[in-house]
Amino acid sequence: MLFPDGYGSGGASLLPFDCCHRLNIERLLSIIDNIARTCHCKPARCSLPISSKQMKFNTKTIHAGQKPEETSGAVMPPVFFTSTYAQEAPNKHKGHEYARVTNPTRTALEQLLAGLEEARYAAAFASGCAAMDALVKMLRPGDHVIATNDLYGGSYRLFTQVFEPFGIRFSFVDMSSIDNVREAFTGKTRMLWIETPTNPLLNIVDIAALAELASNQKAFTVVDNTFASPALQQPLLMGADAVIHSTTKYIGGHSDLIGGAVCTSNDDIYENLAFQTKTTGAVPGPMDCYLALRGVKTLALRVQRSCENARALTEYLSGHPHVAEVRYPGLPGHPGHEIAARQMKDFGGMVSFTLEQDDKQTAERFMSNTHIFTLAESLGGVESLISHPASMTHASIPKDIREAAGLRDSLIRLSVGIEDIEDLIADLDHAFEETVT
Numbered sequence: 001m002l003f004p005d006g007y008g009s010g011g012a013s014l015l016p017f018d019c020c021h022r023l024n025i026e027r028l029l030s031i032i033d034n035i036a037r038t039c040h041c042k043p044a045r046c047s048l049p050i051s052s053k054q055m056k057f058n059t060k061t062i063h064a065g066q067k068p069e070e071t072s073g074a075v076m077p078p079v080f081f082t083s084t085y086a087q088e089a090p091n092k093h094k095g096h097e098y099a100r101v102t103n104p105t106r107t108a109l110e111q112l113l114a115g116l117e118e119a120r121y122a123a124a125f126a127s128g129c130a131a132m133d134a135l136v137k138m139l140r141p142g143d144h145v146i147a148t149n150d151l152y153g154g155s156y157r158l159f160t161q162v163f164e165p166f167g168i169r170f171s172f173v174d175m176s177s178i179d180n181v182r183e184a185f186t187g188k189t190r191m192l193w194i195e196t197p198t199n200p201l202l203n204i205v206d207i208a209a210l211a212e213l214a215s216n217q218k219a220f221t222v223v224d225n226t227f228a229s230p231a232l233q234q235p236l237l238m239g240a241d242a243v244i245h246s247t248t249k250y251i252g253g254h255s256d257l258i259g260g261a262v263c264t265s266n267d268d269i270y271e272n273l274a275f276q277t278k279t280t281g282a283v284p285g286p287m288d289c290y291l292a293l294r295g296v297k298t299l300a301l302r303v304q305r306s307c308e309n310a311r312a313l314t315e316y317l318s319g320h321p322h323v324a325e326v327r328y329p330g331l332p333g334h335p336g337h338e339i340a341a342r343q344m345k346d347f348g349g350m351v352s353f354t355l356e357q358d359d360k361q362t363a364e365r366f367m368s369n370t371h372i373f374t375l376a377e378s379l380g381g382v383e384s385l386i387s388h389p390a391s392m393t394h395a396s397i398p399k400d401i402r403e404a405a406g407l408r409d410s411l412i413r414l415s416v417g418i419e420d421i422e423d424l425i426a427d428l429d430h431a432f433e434e435t436v437t
Ligand SMILES: Cc1ncc(COP(=O)(O)O)c(C=O)c1O
Pocket: 127, 128, 129, 130, 152, 154, 195, 199, 224, 226, 227, 245, 246, 247, 248, 258, 259, 260, 378
């Protein structure tokens, strides 16, 4: 039997019960009493917490890797506003030396995110872009990356305008065909960069099949899991080597922070990221870590509700006379529907659609006429957002490349929040009336 750290064991990480034979009975009773008081429960109920691995997903979003704060018992980790930590003697400290390297609020977030992605490690970054930047900086000039052709505009900008000039080469490939990906491998391919569902066209990529292909070619598979969130999809369980998140989105869930993270079980990747965190310092502040920790606890509930609303909206949009095409992996006619049904728990809260009148002006008029759907970049918050990828999130992708990938000028992207569905439908109805009549 083991007493877990922080439950009256005096701070020793694990106290083997066997050593108690050396203690007299009074001392033992006093330890048990101390444990009971620290846990605010009777000794008989003070059983070991189940390990994160054994928890189901909803439990993990609240408890994975978490424990009450040691000095006060605070249930939520404090926001450790500090840049440095006192040392008793040089290098004799309580596990933290300097806050660029580690901060306890950040550590709590990293442990929770690792639990949600079934990873051994997570490294938190100042933004999703900083997390992507760190992953690509593991590569060296001459290395080659195969990336989804329909991906977040900021990823495309980072790859082509920051890393290509340093000699890293990228191929942007339609990953709905495995043959396309197979053909794109060169002897120098080190990384496969998957987004699924893709942003903004909501195409689906078969993670397990591509991760196997990459592993046979000795390349890492990275999945940007921002759109699905671990509530719907856990790529490491499908063979991916690393998952990146913009925690700004579903993880935080309240549009009140910017953050990013990489989750992995690969020692080499994690060591490289930890080294980069320490060396280049693109770390999130403790307040943003706290907000992410607070937000993520309702992830499963929020995502479930967003999925329900998104499903109802696709039914409404699919029957609308002014809508040309609705893109949502939950629709049986979607080309990636079967793969999505296999690799996702539900189809997500993102919906894209094009208008019969396929021009930018009509799309812009439509978006200026919604009131509950706020016209804004970003996604994954409790509030519904509407955006125009061609002129907003994906404006940095040249028009010909955008259109070749299927991103038309009238494409409108919805991030469906958790409001009442009747209000969301009424809002779009009103916008159609104002725009098209
Ligand atoms: C799929 C995806 N990945 C990464 C990012 C970048 O994240 P951040 O804005 O936190 O830097 C975004 C931002 O919209 C995104 O949509």
